[in-house]
Amino acid sequence: MRNITLTTDFGLNDGFTGAVKGVIRTINPQAQIIDITHLIPQYDINSAMFVIYSTYKYFPEGTVHVVIVDPGVGSNRKIICVDTAKFTFLAPDNGVLSWVLQEEKDYSVFHITDPELSLPNISSSFHGRDIFAPVAARLSLGESPLNLGVKFDSPKLFKFPEVNLIDQVYFEATIIYIDLFGNAITNLENKYFDQVSEIFRSSGELLDIIPADHYSEVSIGQALFFKGSAGFIEIGVNMDSAEEKFSFMCRELILFKRKG
Numbered sequence: 001m002r003n004i005t006l007t008t009d010f011g012l013n014d015g016f017t018g019a020v021k022g023v024i025r026t027i028n029p030q031a032q033i034i035d036i037t038h039l040i041p042q043y044d045i046n047s048a049m050f051v052i053y054s055t056y057k058y059f060p061e062g063t064v065h066v067v068i069v070d071p072g073v074g075s076n077r078k079i080i081c082v083d084t085a086k087f088t089f090l091a092p093d094n095g096v097l098s099w100v101l102q103e104e105k106d107y108s109v110f111h112i113t114d115p116e117l118s119l120p121n122i123s124s125s126f127h128g129r130d131i132f133a134p135v136a137a138r139l140s141l142g143e144s145p146l147n148l149g150v151k152f153d154s155p156k157l158f159k160f161p162e163v164n165l166i167d168q169v170y171f172e173a174t175i176i177y178i179d180l181f182g183n184a185i186t187n188l189e190n191k192y193f194d195q196v197s198e199i200f201r202s203s204g205e206l207l208d209i210i211p212a213d214h215y216s217e218v219s220i221g222q223a224l225f226f227k228g229s230a231g232f233i234e235i236g237v238n239m240d241s242a243e244e245k246f247s248f249m250c251r252e253l254i255l256f257k258r259k260g
Contacts, residue, residue, distance in 0.1 A: 002088075002140045003032045003060060007052050008068040008128065009040040019129045020068075023119065027137035034059070043071040045096050046250060049158070050177040050185070053099035054230040056087060064139045067091040068132055074124035079112045079131060080155055081145040088145065090136055092127075098158040110149035117148060161187045161251075170255040171196065175248055176232070182241025183234045184248045188256055190227040196256040199225060199235065207246060207254075209235055 004024060010016035017038050024031050036055055040048045048069035056065050070077075070092040078093035082100075084107045091097050093111075101107060112135055119130040135148060161174040173188040188196075199209045212224040215238045223242055228234035233256070235242045242248060 001028075001030055001032065002142065003034055003063040004136050004140050005034045005036050005056075005059060005063060005065045006038070006068070007036040007040065007048060007055075007066070008038045009042045009044065009048070010038045010068070010128070011042075012038060016126070016128065019126075020133045023129055023133035024137045024140070027134055028140050031137060031140050036065075040069050043069065045069055045071070045094055047177060048096050049099050050230075052089075052097070053103070056089075056100060059087070061086045062088075064088045064090065064136055066132055066136045067096050068128040069096055070094065070127065073127050078152070079127065079135075080152060081110045081112055081135070081139070081148060082155070083108045083110070083145045088139055090132060090139065093152075093156050095156045095158045097155070099160050101155070101157060102160055108145070109152045109155050110145045111152040112149040114148060163188055166255065168258075170200070170257055172202070173233075173254055173256055175235075175250055175252045175254065178243050178248060178250055181236065182243035182245075183228075183236040184242050184246075185228055185230060185232055185234050186254065186256075188233045190231055190233060192256070193225075193227050193233055195258055196225075196233075197259045198257040200255040200257065202253040202255060209242075215239075 021033050052067050080093045082089040084104045089097055117135050122130045164172040166172050171188055173186040175184045176187050177185040199207045209223040209225055212218050212226055218224050218238050220239045223237045225233055225235045237245050
């Protein structure tokens with residue numbers, strides 16, 4: 001029996017998530033459903049892209065990862081199933097799996113086409129319940145993606161933001177995600193941590209952010225940058241929010257000054 005994870009922007013106030021789980025369990029009563037999160041900001045494909053990228057590999061081999069952040073629901077956008085060596089993914093074809101597929105590299109993509117897989121009456125606004133849930137249930141029962149759709153060779157993909165080296169002095173990095181604690185996660189890998197000493201805005205403003213190994217190494221309210229759990233350097237504030245302190249935004253460019 002294969003686990004199913006759910007990553008959505010459905011929130012916790014309504015019955016959307018419950019309905020999805022109900023359909024899955026109706027088809028596969030033994031399904032093990034794990035919530036990664038339902039608090040992706042509404043319609044925020046970029047945040048969902050990071051969350052699934054940073055979590056999927058920590059689940060047992062064979063897990064079916066379902067990502068439903070789908071601002072194009074009801075349109076002619078495709079629903080795709082991606083099969084990798086260890087995991088299967090089900091998502092709208094809107095680029096939300098881009099960073100996963102950049103890491104996995106060896107994969108097959110299928111466009112879900114069989115109308116018999118869906119519930120009898122498909123809503124134009126709730127494909128999560130009417131299409132994603134029954135397909136995920138079948139995948140959890142061991143059905144091959146080959147039986148659920150047709151091979152598809154051109155999924156929508158966004159490149160992972162590149163880090164640029166400016167004048168051999170600065171790493172120009174991008175804030176790719178801001179978490180619940182207000183930590184700004186950059187795309188500069190942890191391996192560069194010992195090579196950088198200061199952080200500037202792209203405008204040239206020096207920010208009061210110091211390198212540290214952990215929060216308690218600095219005073220309360222002090223900003224720090226550190227090796228993040230997702231493999232990238234993060235900016236945080238001890239017992240506070242870096243997002244609020246510096247008015248950081250996702251996709252903002254910042255400069256890490258190299259030592260020496």
